[in-house]
Amino acid sequence: MSARHVLVVEDDVKIAALLADYLEADGHRVSRIGDGAQALAFLRQEAVDLILLDLMLPGLDGLEVCRQARSFTDATIIMITARVDEVDRLLGLDSGADDYICKPFSPREVAARVRAHLRRSAAHAATATPLAVDRRGLRIMHGGAVFPLTPVEFRILAELIEHAGRVYSRQQLLDLAHEDQRDINDRTVDSHIKNIRRKLAAVPALGECLQSVYGVGYRFDAPV
Structure with a gap:
């Protein structure tokens, strides 16, 4: 199977680079974008398997990016945020997110969560009959x-x-x-x-x- 494509949408360059390092070590193809509007434009042009999406982004925030992305992509979306109260969790999941990770986080945990979601999506695709x-x-x-x-x-x-x-x-x-x-x-x-x-x-x-x-x-x- 070819490398799975993961998009990291995170405006903190150091965090984005750290996540990319761990994901690439797992054999994934990784793209990084630090702006919500640019992320949506990218997603309309490129197929991705999973999106790591920060909640607090310049311009369009992660919730709005998630809501709009859900109208045209079935990629798994994992929201990442430092805002941990229950309301934000529910908002994130109601927007179409598949999972939620709170900062500070272990990059190993994030990589493991990504692996688990990609395994599930691959298993679903293998049993599906799209045509x-x-x-x-x-x-x-x-x-x-x-x-x-x-x-x-x-x-x-x-x-x-x-x-x-x-x-x-x-x-x-x-x-x-x-x-x-x-x-x-x-x-x-x-x-x-x-x-x-x-x-x-x-x-x-x-x-x-x-x-x-x-x-x-x-x-x-x-x-x-």
């Missing part, structure tokens, strides 16, 4: 919603999903796409793949699943 292929109905569904695929797009994507991890050459996909072998070429496959990617991108977790393999063709990586 359902209905060959009889020529439909591919996610959470009850049907992707608006053409018959050709359906044949390509269904094959890739059902053999996730396998690399298909353009010729193999051409054979799947157009069984009658009418006037087709490599550009035709690329055009279909582009359209499929655009439609998958409507679900953030699926946007990067369809991968190009340089000089060969394409592969579907099941979402983790």
